[in-house]
Amino acid sequence: MKKKYEIEVDCANCAALMEQTAAKVEGVESCSVSFVMQKMTVEFAEGANEKKVMKEVLKQCKKVEPDCEIEF
Amino acid sequence: MKKKQKKMLVRIIVSAVMFTVLMIVGHIVNMPLWLSGVLYLVCYVIIGYDIVRKAALGISNGRMMDENFLMTVATVGAAALAVYSKSGDFAEAVAVMLFYQVGEFFQGMAVGRSRRSISELMDIRPDYANIMQDGKLVKADPDEVETGSIIIVQQGEKIPIDGVVVKGASALNTSALTGESAPRDVCEGSEVVSGCINLSGVLEIKTTKPFGESTVSRILELVEESASKRSRSEDFITRFARIYTPAVCFSALALAVLPPVIRLLIGSSAMWAQWIYRALTFLVISCPCALVISIPLSFFSGIGSASRQGILIKGSVYLEMLSKVRTIVFDKTGTLTKGVFEVSAVHHNAFEEKKLLEYAACAECSSSHPISLSLRRAYGSEIDRSRVSDIEEISGFGVTAVVDGERVAVGNKKLMQKLGVEYKDCHSTGTVIHISVNGSYSGHIVISDMPKQNSKQALELLKQEGISRLVMLTGDSEKAAAKAAAELGLTDYVSELLPDQKVSEVEKLISEQDAKLAFVGDGINDAPVLSRADLGIAMGAMGSDAAIEAADIVLMDDDPLKIPKAIAISGKCIGIVYQNIVFALAVKFGCLLLGALGIANMWLAIFADVGVMVLAVLNSMRQVCTPANRSHAPRPERETAA
Numbered sequence: 001m002k003k004k005y006e007i008e009v010d011c012a013n014c015a016a017l018m019e020q021t022a023a024k025v026e027g028v029e030s031c032s033v034s035f036v037m038q039k040m041t042v043e044f045a046e047g048a049n050e051k052k053v054m055k056e057v058l059k060q061c062k063k064v065e066p067d068c069e070i071e072f
Numbered sequence: 073m074k075k076k077q078k079k080m081l082v083r084i085i086v087s088a089v090m091f092t093v094l095m096i097v098g099h100i101v102n103m104p105l106w107l108s109g110v111l112y113l114v115c116y117v118i119i120g121y122d123i124v125r126k127a128a129l130g131i132s133n134g135r136m137m138d139e140n141f142l143m144t145v146a147t148v149g150a151a152a153l154a155v156y157s158k159s160g161d162f163a164e165a166v167a168v169m170l171f172y173q174v175g176e177f178f179q180g181m182a183v184g185r186s187r188r189s190i191s192e193l194m195d196i197r198p199d200y201a202n203i204m205q206d207g208k209l210v211k212a213d214p215d216e217v218e219t220g221s222i223i224i225v226q227q228g229e230k231i232p233i234d235g236v237v238v239k240g241a242s243a244l245n246t247s248a249l250t251g252e253s254a255p256r257d258v259c260e261g262s263e264v265v266s267g268c269i270n271l272s273g274v275l276e277i278k279t280t281k282p283f284g285e286s287t288v289s290r291i292l293e294l295v296e297e298s299a300s301k302r303s304r305s306e307d308f309i310t311r312f313a314r315i316y317t318p319a320v321c322f323s324a325l326a327l328a329v330l331p332p333v334i335r336l337l338i339g340s341s342a343m344w345a346q347w348i349y350r351a352l353t354f355l356v357i358s359c360p361c362a363l364v365i366s367i368p369l370s371f372f373s374g375i376g377s378a379s380r381q382g383i384l385i386k387g388s389v390y391l392e393m394l395s396k397v398r399t400i401v402f403d404k405t406g407t408l409t410k411g412v413f414e415v416s417a418v419h420h421n422a423f424e425e426k427k428l429l430e431y432a433a434c435a436e437c438s439s440s441h442p443i444s445l446s447l448r449r450a451y452g453s454e455i456d457r458s459r460v461s462d463i464e465e466i467s468g469f470g471v472t473a474v475v476d477g478e479r480v481a482v483g484n485k486k487l488m489q490k491l492g493v494e495y496k497d498c499h500s501t502g503t504v505i506h507i508s509v510n511g512s513y514s515g516h517i518v519i520s521d522m523p524k525q526n527s528k529q530a531l532e533l534l535k536q537e538g539i540s541r542l543v544m545l546t547g548d549s550e551k552a553a554a555k556a557a558a559e560l561g562l563t564d565y566v567s568e569l570l571p572d573q574k575v576s577e578v579e580k581l582i583s584e585q586d587a588k589l590a591f592v593g594d595g596i597n598d599a600p601v602l603s604r605a606d607l608g609i610a611m612g613a614m615g616s617d618a619a620i621e622a623a624d625i626v627l628m629d630d631d632p633l634k635i636p637k638a639i640a641i642s643g644k645c646i647g648i649v650y651q652n653i654v655f656a657l658a659v660k661f662g663c664l665l666l667g668a669l670g671i672a673n674m675w676l677a678i679f680a681d682v683g684v685m686v687l688a689v690l691n692s693m694r695q696v697c698t699p700a701n702r703s704h705a706p707r708p709e710r711e712t713a714a
Binding site for chain 2: 010011013016035036037038063064066067
């Protein structure tokens with residue numbers, strides 16, 4: 001399953017950090033963040049609970065970039 | 073302006089006013105150290121609390137070496153020096169934080185603007201689809217329109233979903249997809265793709281795909297995900313930042329400790345305060361923001377301006393690679409040539425030219441083979457099928473049929489041999505179709521593929537762009553290949569190849585050289601070669617999913633001139649990236665040196681950091697604002713669309 005989320009992030013480097021961080025979260029198969037489009041595309045692993053995984057993604061992303069927002 | 077930015081602006085103004093008042097009062101009255109300390113601290117907290125918080129969070133999460141950390145250490149250090157030296161000069165610490173935030177603010181604005189203008193370039197997403205509901209026109213979310221529904225596109229509106237026109241005729245502006253400014257005419261039965269703008273009449277369209285699989289969605293998906301295929305320059309910057317920041321921190325530490333210690337050892341006074349101050353300045357200068365921000369932005373604006381021209385690049389890595397290509401391999405049919413066979417000569421003996429063509433067209437009237445199609449096209453008029461009977465198609469040979477009571481055979485020389493008809497070979501290049509009537513030879517028709525109008529010019533431009541080898545691979549005969557190669561000015565060609573031999577031919581070419589090799593094909597039967605080449609370029613991909621999947625760069629229409637254009641865009645983009653890297657690093661290292669020697673102070677350090685950043689961002693934006701992008705047909709206003 002692949003889903004797209006609107007995000008808010010202020011710098012390109014932070015976007016790259018968010019991408020690396022999100023990709024490491026359990027239940028995330030792969031993740032790409034487009035700073036210019038302000039979008040995060042997440043491919044979930046089989047059987048992952050989307051809400052749960054995204055909550056964790058946001059939590060981890062907040063650690064690397066406290067100002068970021070992900071809408072899900 | 074976003075809410076966050078407004079809040080920041082208020083913080084900047086409040087603290088700037090407070091800071092100025094404190095400076096003036098401090099000059100008039102002699103405040104006790106603790107009082108000025110507390111007042112400056114309030115000011116510092118207003119302007120810098122989030123930076124300190126982020127720095128603290130960073131440390132607790134094990135990521136301490138970032139710019140927040142640098143700024144916190146520098147300002148806290150400067151304040152500590154003020155206490156230590158009892159000068160009460162807290163102004164510098166507050167000023168550095170204030171300027172840093174002003175810089176960040178401007179940078180946020182600049183980056184935000186750039187980001188928006190790039191995303192506007194690619195804003196082809198339709199907002200709504202008009203559907204009929206209870207006799208009224210209703211605006212629906214394109215995502216919710218089912219396949220097979222009828223949508224209505226009025227003048228000035230974007231076609232939201234791929235489909236077929238069922239009613240109406242109009243001209244479409246395809247420039248958002250192809251970069252082509254000439255409008256395309258459509259009428260009932262024409263297939264239309266989403267993203268085009270309806271210029272004149274009202275169109276009723278029966279959708280053939282859901283929104284998610286329509287051309288527009290696929291393109292947006294590609295572009296949005298292109299960020300994940302990072303170029304080597306971008307990787308370099310990420311790696312660079314990872315090594316650079318700690319390196320700078322340790323150098324600063326060394327700068328603070330080593331010189332005083334050495335001075336102590338050689339017997340002079342240590343001058344701790346001065347060296348620590350220099351170390352702090354060094355820290356402020358060292359923020360790598362300019363590089364980290366401008367490089368991805370440069371690549372993205374390159375990709376953005378390319379997509380405006382109908383050139384989709386799947387990632388910055390391919391944009392970078394394109395500038396390193398020195399060999400381009402072309403597929404012939406459909407890439408350099410039209411891929412549509414046309415009758416180029418008729419050599420007849422027994423009948424008139426027209427009569428011969430008529431026999432051939434009649435015999436071939438039920439076949440869907442490309443050759444039959446071109447024969448019928450050349451004949452021109454409708455064929456009365458009742459004149460033709462006993463049609464027999466012999467695969468790999470041709471067709472025999474009875475036309476107006478005469479036994480006609482149309483096919484290659486193998487057919488003639490099979491029928492025992494003596495035939496004449498032809499000197500022209502192309503596919504030769506022999507015709508016999510009632511068992512006697514009556515002539516042949518030559519069919520050949522014509523080069524595209526722009527192929528020759530495109531190849532010339534490619535040579536000017538520094539592409540040294542232009543190779544053509546084709547399954548066609550040696551004679552046809554040689555003719556096309558000479559006509560178009562290719563440096564090399566290989567003919568009579570089967571599809572799998574094309575792959576091995578490309579592999580051979582790749583192994584022969586160090587520079588990158590690009591393969592250009594029409595994407596339908598070239599998928600294996602497209603993926604084997606360093607860089608696969610697919611043409612004429614509007615609506616073709618296979619091509620979009622297999623290629624790294626996708627040309628929306630089939631104009632070969634887009635290839636030199638893409639190379640020019642990539643060259644310019646890479647040029648800007650290198651300019652930014654060199655410029656930012658040169659200024660940084662210059663300032664670092666000045667800071668270490670004590671010539672530059674913290675104020676200058678901040679200006680250098682912000683200035684380089686803004687210049688680098690402006691430089692990356694040059695690509696978006698080239699005249700080629702501006703000259704495009706203006707988008708219709710929302711008002712006229714409603």
